[in-house]
Amino acid sequence: MTMLDIERLRGDFPVLDQVKVNGRDLVYLDNAASSQMPRQVIDRIARYQSLEHANIHRGVHHLSDAATTAYESARSSVRRFINAAEDREVIFTSGTTDAINLVAHGWGRACVGEGDEIILSEVEHHANIVPWQMLCEEKGARIRVIPVDDRGELDLVAYASLFNERTRLVGIAHVSNALGTVNPVREMIATAHAHGVPVLVDGAQAVAHEVVDVQALDCDFYAFSGHKLYGPTGIGILYGRAALLERMRPFKGGGDMILSVSFEKTTYNIIPHKFEAGTPPIMPAVGLGAAVEYLSGLGLAKVAAWEQSLLAYGTERLSAIQGVRIIGTARHKAAVISFNIADVHPHDVGSLLNDEGIAVRTGHHCAQPVMKRYGVPATVRASFAFYNTRAEVDTLAGAVDKIRRLFE
Amino acid sequence: MESRQLYQEVILDHNRKPRNYGRLESPTHHSEGVNPLCGDHIFLDLALEAQTIARISFEGQSCAICKASASMMSSVVKGRSVLEADRMVEGFRALATGQASAEQMTDLGRLRVFEGIKDLPSRVKCAVLPWHTLHAALHAESATTTEGDADPVPGSA
Numbered sequence: 001m002t003m004l005d006i007e008r009l010r011g012d013f014p015v016l017d018q019v020k021v022n023g024r025d026l027v028y029l030d031n032a033a034s035s036q037m038p039r040q041v042i043d044r045i046a047r048y049q050s051l052e053h054a055n056i057h058r059g060v061h062h063l064s065d066a067a068t069t070a071y072e073s074a075r076s077s078v079r080r081f082i083n084a085a086e087d088r089e090v091i092f093t094s095g096t097t098d099a100i101n102l103v104a105h106g107w108g109r110a111c112v113g114e115g116d117e118i119i120l121s122e123v124e125h126h127a128n129i130v131p132w133q134m135l136c137e138e139k140g141a142r143i144r145v146i147p148v149d150d151r152g153e154l155d156l157v158a159y160a161s162l163f164n165e166r167t168r169l170v171g172i173a174h175v176s177n178a179l180g181t182v183n184p185v186r187e188m189i190a191t192a193h194a195h196g197v198p199v200l201v202d203g204a205q206a207v208a209h210e211v212v213d214v215q216a217l218d219c220d221f222y223a224f225s226g227h228k229l230y231g232p233t234g235i236g237i238l239y240g241r242a243a244l245l246e247r248m249r250p251f252k253g254g255g256d257m258i259l260s261v262s263f264e265k266t267t268y269n270i271i272p273h274k275f276e277a278g279t280p281p282i283m284p285a286v287g288l289g290a291a292v293e294y295l296s297g298l299g300l301a302k303v304a305a306w307e308q309s310l311l312a313y314g315t316e317r318l319s320a321i322q323g324v325r326i327i328g329t330a331r332h333k334a335a336v337i338s339f340n341i342a343d344v345h346p347h348d349v350g351s352l353l354n355d356e357g358i359a360v361r362t363g364h365h366c367a368q369p370v371m372k373r374y375g376v377p378a379t380v381r382a383s384f385a386f387y388n389t390r391a392e393v394d395t396l397a398g399a400v401d402k403i404r405r406l407f408e
Numbered sequence: 409m410e411s412r413q414l415y416q417e418v419i420l421d422h423n424r425k426p427r428n429y430g431r432l433e434s435p436t437h438h439s440e441g442v443n444p445l446c447g448d449h450i451f452l453d454l455a456l457e458a459q460t461i462a463r464i465s466f467e468g469q470s471c472a473i474c475k476a477s478a479s480m481m482s483s484v485v486k487g488r489s490v491l492e493a494d495r496m497v498e499g500f501r502a503l504a505t506g507q508a509s510a511e512q513m514t515d516l517g518r519l520r521v522f523e524g525i526k527d528l529p530s531r532v533k534c535a536v537l538p539w540h541t542l543h544a545a546l547h548a549e550s551a552t553t554t555e556g557d558a559d560p561v562p563g564s565a
Contacts, residue, residue, distance in 0.1 A: 347448075347471040347534065348472045352415070355411055363445070363446055406415060
């Protein structure tokens with residue numbers, strides 16, 4: 001396998017060389033929050049919006065055909081990207097949160113009842129906790145939690161013991177946004193299926209960083225966002241197994257999701273359109289299509305290999321600094337390093353790193369149960385993309401050491 | 409502006425050795441302040457005697473800016489009347505948002521070390537939280553936050 005030419009690829013991202021922070025080069029290490037967009041995606045969006053835009057699935061005119069083709073081609077690109085069996089299993093949503101809420105409403109309200117149970121992990125993002133809590137509150141169901149160990153790995157023995165005849169769904173993150181742990185979702189899905197329980201995977205932190213094959217995983221639902229995948233905000237995907245989607249109720253009603261409407265009865269459209277009420281975010285969808293084509297062109301295996309080398313180097317450099325504690329030391333991690341410097345509050349660290357041009361996320365990362373588990377109010381999180389370099393890791397490590405000395 | 413300029417020795421010192429840190433045994437007034445954005449969380453106890461702040465104490469989990477602000481605030485308002493303390497709350501709020509009058513600047517004395525915070529919008533709330541909490545304690549509100557109506561920088565979260 002040839003390596004990626006990182007210096008050349010960095011040229012695809014205008015922000016990386018055009019934006020200076022405090023007179024310094026930008027070191028963008030907040031990719032788990034939102035990644036930057038390559039000019040291939042920016043150009044595709046501009047071309048669509050300049051020359052191909054009209055409403056979709058409606059008009060008989062040239063532009064409506066062009067827009068429909070662009071939108072549906074994006075769906076096909078995403079289908080190939082995650083290796084779904086059919087285009088109709090790929091639903092456009094506004095993001096991961098929207099995708100999970102769609103399942104909670106469309107599937108959960110029909111299939112979860114009083115006394116039923118939903119299994120979630122202790123490392124979930126709030127987006128994969130709160131929709132299920134709302135459902136449980138409404139239905140009188142309850143959440144069971146898979147515990148995580150000190151390294152950030154889920155306890156699979158405890159997980160297996162959580163199943164009973166009331167278990168209706170398992171919801172797990174493919175990759176923990178706060179710790180970087182890559183959960184063994186394939187194995188966990190097999191366990192759930194042995195009990196006849198479907199699984200929703202929150203793939204927001206995974207799809208841009210490793211090969212995801214929804215058929216190989218055998219998952220029932222897989223949710224992710226465009227903007228963590230070098231695409232735009234406002235667009236995301238819910239993959240669902242066709243048989244499940246067919247039975248699932250629509251969540252939003254409106255145009256485009258119907259076959260016929262009268263005041264007596266409405267017949268819903270077929271999947272995926274049943275779940276895409278109203279005019280969808282066409283331009284972001286087209287952008288997402290371009291983003292997954294861009295990433296596929298690079299090759300996810302090469303992307304993963306480079307990011308893993310950055311993770312190893314970053315972990316080595318940061319852990320060598322006195323007082324630095326890395327939170328999340330699972331054996332299998334994505335390129336996310338959550339850490340704290342002695343007693344220095346992450347917000348102070350974040351502000352001081354910004355002085356050096358370094359962008360990181362600081363806070364609880366919308367994963368307060370994780371913060372509680374490790375006894376910290378917040379962490380500093382450096383999250384890498386394929387366009388990051390070893391030199392940027394050096395800049396980070398140097399700045400962290402400087403901050404440690406300032407607060408000594 | 410570089411935030412480094414804000415982390416001057418006086419702020420680092422108050423962060424390392426916060427003054428009036430801990431809880432009072434029998435406070436007459438108390439409040440709890442939370443900044444949900446960053447998780448700053450402080451408890452403030454006051455003992456008022458004849459409308460004067462006789463004793464003040466705070467504790468909690470917060471960043472250096474918030475802790476130093478609370479520490480310096482506690483030193484400055486101790487022995488002051490409720491009326492004076494209220495005026496200082498107003499003055500500090502104005503300072504942190506770059507709207508302090510010349511008179512307010514004079515009143516604030518060494519608290520002017522926080523002046524640079526106005527150029528770091530994401531950190532204004534950290535500095536202001538102790539002052540909001542003081543205001544809440546003085547006016548018998550048991551909890552306060554830097555969000556909503558009290559937000560010094562609306563939309564900055």
